Amino acid sequence: MYDFDSVYSRVGTSSTKWDRYVSRYHLEDVIALWVADMDFKCPPEVSEAIVHRAEHGIFGYTDPSDECLNAIISWEKRHHQIDVRKENIVLTTGVVYALYTLVEQLVKKEEKVMVMTPVYPPFFNTPASIEREVVYCPLILEPEVRIDLEKMERMLKEDASIKMLIFCNPHNPVGKSWTKDELEELLEITNRYDLIVVSDEIHADLVFEPLQHVSMLGVNEKFNQNVVLLGAPTKTFNLAGMKISYALIPNQDICSEFAKRAKASGLSSINIFGFEALSAAYTYGDQWLKECLAYIYDNMVWLKKFLNEQLPLCRYEVPESTYLAWVDFSAYEVPDNFAEILKFEGGVELQDGRGFKDSEGFQRINCACPRETLVKGMERVVDCMKKKNWLK
Ligand SMILES: Cc1ncc(COP(=O)(O)O)c(C=O)c1O
Structure with missing residues (x-):
């Protein structure tokens, strides 16, 4: 205990x-x-792994170890039932960093990003900070939380400049764990309008039984080329200060370009303790x-x-x-x-x-x-x- x-x-x-x-x-x-x-x-195993690494005393540049990438692959399979390939993983120093980079990469200045409010503020502040207009499709909150699919489709039909949906799965702050049917209905629409869906799944491991998290990449293979999943062990295991997260990007063109941008902006190397923390948490946690x-x-x-x-x-x-x-x-x-x-x-x-x-x-x-x-x-x-x- x-x-x-x-x-x-x-x-x-x-x-x-x-x-x-x-x-x-x-x-x-x-x-x-x-x-x-x-x-x-x-978890004590995480602290032990960090201390063990610290004792080595040499903290030079790092490359993602196979152990770390395998830990992500294994965790995603075990906990969220999805198959991840090594070449589709890009390590980052935070989900918000990834959001910023993806918006800059995939949404031109005259194009727009859709978000569903109420929601984690960087979903709208981050695109706005780089002059991408944000359009709002508020969630329906009563009698229970739902995505307003009709409004969403209307908005997309009327405005072809909306190129990305940033979606919170599960949802901060309303605590909703989306079902497979709900996500499938959402993806049917986003696919019709060729939207990229960025699914922020940083809270994915915090779903209460008997419910189970449904990964946006686990809904239906046919949608996955238009989905980017952002994950991390940081909420799950209280490791936010370790600054370690990852993007899972099945679309190889988007993935390569994202990795290129991450590298160009200084993420060629990730914090040594972040690797250790992730690997230990996903292995022993x-x-x-x-x-x-x-x-x-x-x-x-x-x-x-x-x-x-x-x-x-x-x-x-x-x-x-x-x-x-x-x-x-x-x-x-x-x-x-x-x-x-x-x-x-x-x-x-x-x-x-x-x-x-x-x-x-x-x-x-x-x-x-x-x-x-x-x-x-x-x-x-x-x-x-x-x-x-x-x-x-
Ligand atoms: C939905 C969501 N995404 C991202 C973050 C922050 O992620 P990071 O610290 O990796 O940038 C939070 C933190 O509260 C969050 O709730």
Whole structure:
């Protein structure tokens, strides 16, 4: 049994989640439930592999080892039932780097990118930052999360300059794990309009049983030439600081050009510890992940019960995937700067939903932490709302 209950201080470790506001605003005591990393130690085999490598003491340039590529191939087969070939893998130092490069490569300046909101902000900020127009096809959220296929097809029919869909599978922040039928319907449409689908699957391993992740590359072989999959062990095993991820690109022309651009922009060599971490996690991490997911699921269920009792007007369902709870506080008529007030006056930091677009009143709560941290954080939310007289 792995230990997910122990609380470790991350203050003073250059942690984005715990240190960014502590030092900038001199906030000593803020419970951080925002940015998407975990407060758990990674599998011990990963730390051991890194220490072992560090002891060698020589950290020159690196090439992707066969061990690392085979670990990806084996993981994708074991966990997502897809067959990956070595020549279709390009290692990168982050999924957002890959997104940026793919947009630059595949979408001309006068062309457009489609995204489905609410969604992880770099999906729209990154293309916009390199002057690619972004068009929005919001998800249908009620009574359950669905892709608005009709709107999507209408948009594509009316505007031939839309060339790429950036899609979140499973979905951050709404926690939806897409079914094979849903993905197939989506791909039928994107294929009709010759769209490239970039499927960000960084949360793929965080699907709660009995559901199973369906890879965009596992829907139907006939679509795969137009699909690029972005994967990583970083969310799964809490390795974001290792800066290791990969693109799986069955289309050989797109793959070669992407690899060329990655190399030209400095990624000819990947961080030595990133390789080690990936290989160890994908080789030895299965049991850790199983237990970690069970722990997170229990946190999600605890949160549901807590909200039912303490903040019954909040709308929240335990998600199908991810460690991110997507909670609608709008019935409490909290002010626009609710997240700021919680942070500076309440001593707890949630992720303001507005950053994900189309999400007034929502907060994203990171549940990948020891129960004690989550309880403390949520109690602070309630205390702050009481003090401010926002509870009805
Ligand atoms: C959907 C999604 N993609 C990408 C990332 C970040 O990936 P990376 O750190 O590899 O750039 C995140 C982080 O939260 C995410 O939720």
